[in-house]
Amino acid sequence: MTDALHGSEGGTHRxxxxxxxxxxxxxxxxxxxARELGxxxxTVRRDLQRLEMTGHVRTVHGGVGLAVGGSDVRRPGAAEDRAGARRVAxxxxxLVGAGDSVALDAGPVAYELARALPEDFTGSVVTHSMPVMHLLAERAGEPAGPRLxxxxxxxTGRRQALVGPATTDAIAGLRVRTFFLDAAAVDLRGTYACTTAEARVERGLAEIADEVVLLAPATAYTDSAPALVATLNRLTAVVSDGWPPAPVAAALDRAGVALHIAN
Structure with missing residues (x-):
């Protein structure tokens, strides 16, 4: 096969x-x-290798997908953000038992949590995150693997999440022990999502969970997002890689929310 697009300019375009x-x-x-690009x-593998090295894509079971964080992966501090996400995850x-039923939110920390699930985890994972689905698909197919x-x-584009009426309808008939909420932002009022559609799904998952655990690396306290998901008193626990800002920490303490700090 002859490459239709070649050279450095063609590679950038591809x-x-x-x-x-x-x-x-x-x-x-x-x-x-290869078929779509001709x-x-x-050539495709070389391009994917370049994109993976720069943090744009991630190899998943059955193919390749966008890296979690999408278009933000090249901004300053992105490497530190990913390290914080891994510590929190x-x-x-x-906090996950071997046979627990858990719901994983869409987002970079929830994705890292899916990666960090112990080898002996045989419980159930409910998720609307495409990267989490692809990551766990192979394990779920094993005899002693988790149920997905x-x-x-x-x-949606940025967080690669499935949203909408079909998603919220599917949630209604389920129950999980813990929902791990990967908020786009956190402040004194509560947790936030990037879109109202994502917020509805997160609220639905919180409603079917016995416990709601917020995954909050340091960036969650400085970022902003428009759609309110839940107030702080709806949370059971918060996992952070450092102490929250003093007003937020005080509010969590008043609400009786447990705080777990990742070393």
Whole structure:
């Protein structure tokens, strides 16, 4: 096969098209991309390697998808943000029992929590996150693996989450022990999502959970988002990689919310 687009300019254009298609459909195989771009599988693999090295994409079971965090991966401080997400996720994983039923939110910390689930975890995972679904699909297919409950709906771009009426309808008949909420922002009023559609799904998952655990790296206290999800007194616990700002910490203490600090 002769590459239709070649050279450095062609490579840049190809990679931009790859990212555009992944934002549209979530996950594609190498064969799909080679066919759509009119290039060889080897060329696609080279492009994907470049994109993975720069943090734009992540290899998943059955193909390639956008890296969690999407278009934000190249902003200053992104590496530190990912390290904070991993610290919080590892501490949160200690709160998960081997046979628990949990709901994982869409977002970078929830994705890292899915990665950090212990090897002996055989419980159930409910999620509307496409990256989490693809990450756990292979484990869920194993005889001693977890059960994966996938919530359908309309795919959003930034967090690769499924939202909409189909998603909220699917939540209504479920129950989990713990919902791990990956908020886009946190302040004295509560937790926030980037869109009202995501906020509705997060509220629905909180309603079916016995406990709601907020995953809150340091950036959650400085970022902002428009859609209020839940007030702080709805939370059972917060997992952070440092102490929250004093007013938030005091509010959590008044609400009786447990605080777990990741070392």
């Amino acid at each position: 990679r931009a098209r790859v990212l555009s298609r992944l934002r549209e459909v979530g996950v594609l195989s190498v064969a799909d991309l 290039v060889s599988h080897m 590892r501490r949160a994983a200690e 409950v996938v919530l359908g709906g309309e795919l």
